[in-house]
Amino acid sequence: MSKIAIIGAGFSGLSAAAYLCQAGHEVHVYEKNGSVGGRARQLYTDEGYMFDMGPSWYWMPGVFEKFFADFGHTVSDFYQLKLLDPSFDIIYGENDKMSIPENFSKLCTLFESIEKGSADKLKTFMEEAAYKYKTGIDKLVYKPGLSYREFLDMDLVKGVFKLQVFTSFSKHVRSFLSIPN
Ligand SMILES: Cc1cc2nc3c(=O)[nH]c(=O)nc-3n(C[C@H](O)[C@H](O)[C@H](O)COP(=O)(O)OP(=O)(O)OC[C@H]3O[C@@H](n4cnc5c(N)ncnc54)[C@H](O)[C@@H]3O)c2cc1C
Structure with a gap:
């Protein structure tokens, strides 16, 4: 048994x-x-408000x-998850907001109403994201990171371009949609 100090309670x-x-x-x-x-962490104010800080x-x-x-x-031993619909609102100004639906086909309809053809691009984006998520979880997340040899995996080496690890997220999203700079 060792005596171990950990800095930080995140x-x-x-x-x-x-x-x-x-x-x-x-x-x-x-x-x-x-x-x-x-x-x-959560911030509680003297007035009785609670803010999620992150x-x-x-x-x-x-x-x-x-x-x-x-x-x-x-998970349910400690907290209950409740799916929100809409997932969230983007507020651009007074009386100017966009509600993001929880349902994916409704989200596609929303995309299509903003930019013609963007629903198909969203689907492609999500398929790529699913591949990246799965590869990340299966091949990266649970590796201890003690040696670079842990990452000499054929799927990772072959997938390095598919994973687009060298592309910024902003550039990646802009390759799908016409977002003004
Ligand atoms: C605004 C915001 C929104 C986010 N949104 C999401 C989200 O929607 N979904 C999601 O999954 N993640 C989100 N994140 C990221 C997520 O909160 C963090 O990835 C996660 O909380 C990091 O945990 P951590 O323990 O690695 O680091 P931290 O939470 O930073 O913990 C480090 C701890 O170490 C302490 N510490 C540092 N130095 C010392 C020292 N010298 N002595 C003692 N203590 C020290 C700090 O006070 C802190 O408590 C968000 C973060 C922010 C800030």
């Missing part, structure tokens, strides 16, 4: 601490803020499911 520090405790180590987490959560989107749900399963739990 998602990374807390999850690392949980795994190290599970492995039988004595773990101490040091946090400079008055509350845990890091960039995902994440809005519940991305990569499988990562959370795997984490809790590793400790014999499920």
Whole structure:
């Protein structure tokens, strides 16, 4: 058993601490803020308001499911997920907003109403994104990152151009849609 100090009580520090405790180590987490959560912490004001300081989107749900399963739990032991529809609003100004629907075919209709032909491009974009997500999760995310040899994987080497790791996201999106600069 080792005595281990972790600096920072964000998602990374807390999850690392949980795994190290599970492995039988004595773990101490040091946090400079008055509350845990890091960039995902919540701010409570004296007036009774609560602000989420970071994440809005519940991305990569499988990562959370795997984490809790590793400790014999499920996500629903700790929080309930509720699908929002619309997913979110983009507010351009007073009385000027766009609601983004949860349903994908409604989203395609919205895209098409803004730019003719963009629904098909959105579908292609999503297919590519699914490939990148799957490759990222299967081949990258759970690797410990101790040696470059971990990444000498034929699928990764072959897919490096398909993954577009050297292209900015802005440039990538603009290759699909006519977004003004
Ligand atoms: C505005 C915003 C929106 C976001 N939206 C999303 C989203 O929609 N979906 C999503 O998945 N992600 C989102 N993210 C990203 C997500 O919040 C972060 O990726 C995640 O919280 C990072 O966790 P972390 O533990 O790696 O780092 P951090 O949360 O940064 O944790 C690091 C911790 O270390 C502490 N620390 C640093 N230095 C020291 C020190 N010397 N001594 C003691 N403590 C120290 C910090 O105070 C902090 O608590 C968003 C982030 C922001 C800011």
